[in-house]
């Protein structure tokens with residue numbers, strides 16, 4: 302039986318939206334998430350800010366720093382998740398780095414995240430080899446820990462990673478490098494998805510480099526879902542949650558055309 | 561007894577590991593495989609030794625500092641003169657080793673981070689020597705306080721990219737270097753400058769720097785010295801682990817790591833083991849200066865090379881295992897030691913190394929004549945004279 306996250310990405314081309322928690326503040330961030338869901342996002346990633354986001358480009362680095370400066374904390378982010386859970390059924394994931402989670406306590410975080418209605422975690426600095434720092438605690442609370450594959454992974458790793466992944470989706474990095482709208486896709490991405498397909502039991506989502514309707518469509522041509530982060534956060538910075546709404550709608554329209 | 565660490569997963573006790581994006585995992589696994597092979601490869605080791613001798617200036621002397629010893633009136637103080645190496649610091653040991661490794665792996669480009677600029681200069685030098693393209697990331701604040709080294713790197717053909725994000729110091733330069741590496745991993749090798757980062761970096765940097773301790777051990781044996789203590793400053797911990805590792809099973813020899821106490825341990829400092837808690841940064845689990853939320857804290861030291869909120873995982877392990885002792889000295893104490901060595905011995909030490917020297921104030925009273933205390937003089941202080949002049953000016 303498919304889990305809730307995977308189900309939300311099945312039957313049509315999925316759209317996953319990333320928003321930094323507490324950016325520009327918690328109230329506007331909450332409006333932005335709800336607007337994104339209303340405009341057609343299927344799954345939400347809430348970014349729990351970290352001071353040293355190794356996998357992020359300038360836009361998300363800045364959003365993270367601004368959110369921290371404005372007073373973002375893990376507790377407040379869990380409360381945001383809880384409020385969102387009252388208002389939407391969309392799967393909610395927390396995307397962060399291992400250090401803030403470890404500082405909170407992995408077991409405690411898993412318990413409180415589950416209680417707040419979170420469905421899973423995405424930790425880009427926790428590769429397959431290190432998953433045991435969090436996997437046990439998360440599994441016990443029914444939370445998914447999303448697996449990554451990259452253009453550099455190679456078939457053997459892709460096979461092993463995809464075969465082990467049981468819930469959520471496979472996060473396929475569209476290119477080497479950090480988050481950020483520029484840069485487009487790595488040529489290897491299409492092959493990467495095709496290889497992953499042979500081994501994965503889960504939907505495959507493409508992220509890193511989806512900037513607009515055109516790149517979203519490109520992703521949807523071979524993957525099951527597109528993940529959008531920097532471009533969305535940039536819209537939020539420039540035009541508030543209203544801009545997020547029209548941006549997500551434009552992606553949704555394009556994805557629905559791919560069917 | 562310290563066992564043969566790290567283990568297969570790159571862990572020193574519970575510390576270390578590989579907390580990096582999937583994109584670079586295959587590169588780390590490849591690097592590990594290649595390095596473990598070259599580690600036992602006679603030809604590679606011979607080639608490395610040849611460059612260290614003929615080019616870098618090894619072996620460095622173990623110098624008996626008589627006037628400094630007399631000043632304390634106890635044990636004899638010996639200085640391991642890494643400051644005499646080409647480019648002026650121990651960093652060249654590692655830079656040459658890693659550049660050779662990069663060549664073996666067919667890489668054409670190298671990225672490095674730098675704080676004081678010493679590792680940046682060493683990396684730029686090794687890249688010039690072996691014909692690799694070189695990009696060095698350096699915090700904006702550090703570029704200002706270490707201008708001389710910025711010029712040197714540029715002369716050597718390296719591109720120096722300023723890093724303004726975060727605190728504009730070594731931590732942020734390291735993040736940017738890793739981001740570049742993640743993006744360009746197919747043709748690029750990351751020459752990390754200290755014994756930190758994801759496995760296998762702490763291992764290979766330790767190996768390349770262990771020449772310091774190995775030579776010291778042989779030189780001391782030849783002179784029949786009875787070493788009671790070996791002392792080194794700890795930024796990320798490369799010169800210290802290079803000195804400590806070959807002595808790891810000599811239990812009668814105390815290993816003392818000296819961290820940057822900045823303005824004081826209750827004020828701003830960069831004394832990671834003394835003041836931090838275990839956490840994850842730049843790919844490894846070790847001690848970290850962080851707040852209760854797990855956000856990395858800004859750190860401070862007058863010495864740019866020690867101004868880093870993390871520390872290599874092997875030191876975290878030595879600390880917990882009681883295999884080494886980690887203390888801290890303040891900026892003021894380091895400056896006093898800087899002046900003292902300059903006046904008494906005619907050797908201008910790097911501010912980083914001056915931290916190791918400053919520990920003698922508290923260490924020496926507990927020693928006795930007939931013992932030898934070894935201080936790793938990790939680098940020369942030419943790069944720091946402007947800073948020191950300004951600092952003293954402000955004090956007057």
Ligand SMILES: Cc1ncc(COP(=O)(O)O)c(C=O)c1O
Nearest residue numbers: 678795796797798799865938939
């Ligand atoms: C002369 C010198 N000593 C020490 C250090 C600190 O590094 P580590 O702790 O890796 O030896 C630096 C770093 O820039 C340095 O330039």
